[in-house]
Amino acid sequence: MTEPENNRSERHPDAGWEAEVGRLEIVSPDRVRVWQDEFRRLHVEVDGKTEHVDVRPTYAFPISGAANLISFLDPDDKEVVLLQNPAGLDPDSSKVLEEEMGRAYFVPKITRIYDIEDSHGAARWEVKTDRGYRVFDVRDREEVRVLGGRRVLLQDADGNRFEVEDIEQLDERSRRLIDKEI
Numbered sequence: 001m002t003e004p005e006n007n008r009s010e011r012h013p014d015a016g017w018e019a020e021v022g023r024l025e026i027v028s029p030d031r032v033r034v035w036q037d038e039f040r041r042l043h044v045e046v047d048g049k050t051e052h053v054d055v056r057p058t059y060a061f062p063i064s065g066a067a068n069l070i071s072f073l074d075p076d077d078k079e080v081v082l083l084q085n086p087a088g089l090d091p092d093s094s095k096v097l098e099e100e101m102g103r104a105y106f107v108p109k110i111t112r113i114y115d116i117e118d119s120h121g122a123a124r125w126e127v128k129t130d131r132g133y134r135v136f137d138v139r140d141r142e143e144v145r146v147l148g149g150r151r152v153l154l155q156d157a158d159g160n161r162f163e164v165e166d167i168e169q170l171d172e173r174s175r176r177l178i179d180k181e182i
Contacts (some may be wrong), residue, residue: 026069027081029088034097042100044072044081052080057100070097107153107161108134113174116181122157123181129162136160138181146182 033045034057041054052074060069060082072081083089086097108129115126122137136156138144144154152164167175 025082026084029083029085029090029093032081032083032089032093034089034093036096036100042096044083046081055080056104057097058104059101070101107163110152110162110164110170112171113177116177125154125156127162134162136162141181144181152178152182 027046031047033048035043037043037053042056043051043053044055045051052072054075055072058071058073060071068085068087070083070086071079072083074080086094089097108131110127110129112128113125114128115124117124117126119137122139123141124135124137126135127133136158138154139157143156144152146152150166150168152167154162154164156162164170164178167178170178
């Protein structure tokens with residue numbers, strides 16, 4: 001006796017995920033065109049046939065950048081296109097996508113740490129970034145993540161993200177301050 005389809009997915013939580021992955025096709029850049037309309041809505045078109053309007057691009061693997069894939073999500077956050085190797089897009093599409101990704105993934109790079117002070121259960125960071133001087137609070141040490149031993153990503157209490165590309169490139173005082181937080 002076979003199990004009804006709906007009961008199978010309840011018992012196997014990956015069943016829905018597998019169906020979703022099977023539904024998606026990874027498309028090459030020569031099949032994709034990306035542009036914005038006069039209302040600044042992003043469009044993605046595949047093979048000159050299938051067009052998705054008001055999409056939002058995201059990295060499929062945002063922290064590691066593995067697989068070099070860009071996912072396009074519709075307004076309901078459902079993945080509609082999975083683009084492989086976005087560097088191969090035509091120049092106009094590439095420019096639009098690069099601008100859109102720059103807005104979505106704006107992450108100032110911390111170049112110097114002036115002070116990190118505990119204040120009311122949060123750590124107040126005073127830093128210099130590639131975008132200027134910043135002061136922000138980090139509520140929990142779990143919001144400070146070390147990647148690959150030398151790169152640090154952190155998120156402040158307002159959800160803004162910051163990055164130290166390489167701890168070893170910081171001055172000695174900055175390294176001592178950040179060592180206490182990681």
